[in-house]
């Protein structure tokens with residue numbers, strides 16, 4: 180390894196060791212690791228062609244990958260070798276792995292799930308491609324100015340991306356606009372503008388280097404070369420216009436994760452990567468098949484939400500216009516290839532494109548969508564329509580064009596059947612299945628939590644990393660004092676490390692003995708960070724009133740970004756920072772309560788925070804969080820959950836035992852009923868002196884003396900439009916937090932409950948989730964060799 184690193188330092192970075200920066204060493208190490216991946220990658224690709232195995236194609240607008248050095252070294256079993264080599268070269272492995280920028284090509288849950296799925300697909304030896312966009316700028320960088328979020332462009336590609344292989348030879352022309360000419364029953368689309376989709380491949384190696392798959396990300400390049408004529412006549416802007424236009428397509432990730440912006444550029448992004456992906460997989464299929472009607476036996480295409488839903492019409496277009504398959508048959512064939520995953524019930528997140536816009540940008544596809552609509556209406560008269568009130572409903576299109584539709588937790592899938600797709604579910608009763616989300620145990624325990632990972636391996640061997648259900652064996656240690664002490668010591672070690680980082684990066688001193696209570700996720704009203712900070716103020720009030728009473732010291736840690744245009748979410752961020760400033764400077768409660776909100780929450784920060792957590796906040800309004808995956812990461816890393824019966828919380832509580840889970844709040848059914856009660860929020864506030872006091876303090880500007888009326892709107896909303904029932908769940912949330920305090924004051928008991936969480940989270944491995952998709956949706960098998968390993 181040492182020679183390989185030095186070789187890349189010299190030959191790839193063009194630096195001699197004496198004058199190399201941490202960045203140079205990091206790129207050299209990455210390239211050395213990448214070299215070790217290539218053989219596995221080529222072998223897997225070769226084996227797939229030879230075996231004629233069915234391939235999975237995972238289409239996603241987002242892949243929230245994070246950093247890759249540690250993960251890749253771990254999957255190749257080279258961590259120790261890399262550490263030793265760098266130490267011998269006088270370099271610090273920790274500093275080098277932290278130098279890597281996050282590949283932040285996603286907003287939150289949906290994007291991170293796609294990244295976990297890629298790791299599991301490779302670790303299970305399932306031949307697969309991930310298809311997405313190589314955004315020049317990922318999710319924005321978040322900073323706080325006077326407590327408010329400010330966004331700046333993210334610049335991961337300003338440095339060399341050591342993992343990718345550019346594929347200039349893999350290019351597809353993607354058309355937009357123009358018109359469709361119909362001639363002798365055949366349609367010819369004449370796009371007005373075209374851009375080139377160029378591929379960049381990143382190898383994805385599974386656990387134990389068992390198998391290698393590809394993440395193919397598309398970058399937009401101009402069709403027209405540099406316009407020398409305009410340049411020579413001095414019109415420099417014109418010379419670069421087509422370049423600029425093309426690059427906008429893959430320039431930046433849209434930072435919204437719940438609101439359909441409905442912007443033309445977003446539609447172009449969705450079509451750009453989807454069309455390139457469909458063309459690419461069809462080219463690969465036709466390279467060793469000549470009957471397009473075989474396609475469903477050779478490919479399984481999964482749509483990660485509706486963002487790639489245009490894949491249905493695009494596949495039909497290519498079959499009909501370029502392979503002369505009759506329309507109805509093409510629709511049937513495409514349906515057999517496609518699966519669609521729904522990740523949200525929030526109405527504002529369900530994509531619907533104005534017919535005018537879609538018809539202008541994709542005229543041929545609108546024709547095909549009309550044909551799909553007619554086909555559906557002919558077979559199922561009265562079926563919900565795709566075209567409704569001059570909008571194209573992408574959820575209905577994806578549902579109708581898929582042979583299987585899945586939700587991402589048991590509760591969510593039931594709600595999908597009962598609400599958004601109730602009518603389609605009645606027409607197609609077998610189409611909706613559940614595939615509860617999962618997380619990769621490689622990144623989210625083995626790599627991010629060495630103290631616990633080593634303790635577990637010491638106790639039960641390393642098999643759990645590839646087969647997480649083996650953790651169950653730890654249940655029998657929940658009465659073993661020595662093991663529990665070791666378990667608590669691992670947690671304590673992580674907490675001390677986190678306390679050091681927070682002291683250094685946020686200049687706040689926190690006590691590792693205090694309870695670390697963490698809520699990290701995108702800021703959204705339904706995730707109820709607002710209820711958390713209201714409870715924090717209520718606790719502070721009572722600690723301040725009676726500082727000598729028996730309190731459980733707490734550190735409240737928040738992390739998360741708000742979509743730039745989401746005003747209320749930004750207000751909530753401002754409030755949390757305002758409250759933190761007041762509480763953290765309160766001499767009376769300084770050893771009892773601290774509030775910390777490190778800016779720019781991302782995958783790397785999650786890897787730092789989750790191993791150090793005692794309490795995991797999963798407090799969404801029941802019926803709103805489709806699944807959650809952070810909840811799984813916390814429980815796997817030995818945190819106890821305070822949560823509602825929402826998303827995957829329900830299944831986590833079933834697996835870890837209700838006695839090891841702090842449940843509170845209204846159920847999804849009760850939420851719907853309570854909303855019908857007139858004045859429910861005012862009634863809840865009046866019934867709670869504690870809540871009334873807190874809302875009064877905020878309203879008067881106790882936390883914003885320089886701008887006393889800053890939160891008048893926010894508080895007003897709680898009184899009159901508390902759509903997410905913060906007021907109704909507040910008291911049971913506060914009381915449950917006090918129960919948490921009591922249990923935490925008994926470390927033995929707490930440790931036993933925490934151990935039972937870790938021990939019983941095996942089912943939430945994304946390996947189990949992917950096996951479900953393979954069984955229920957894709958009908959694919961893992962490669963012989965990997966399965967037998």
Ligand SMILES: CCc1ccc([C@H](C)CC(=O)N[C@@H]2O[C@H](CO)[C@@H](O)[C@H](O)[C@H]2O)cc1
Pocket residue numbers: 286287288289290292435436437438439440484522523528529530587616804805806807808826
């Ligand atoms: C059109 C804008 C947009 C962009 C992204 C999205 C995503 C579907 C939002 C998302 O990330 N949903 C989350 O998906 C996770 C993975 O399944 C779930 O665990 C979370 O509960 C869900 O909120 C919706 C709308």
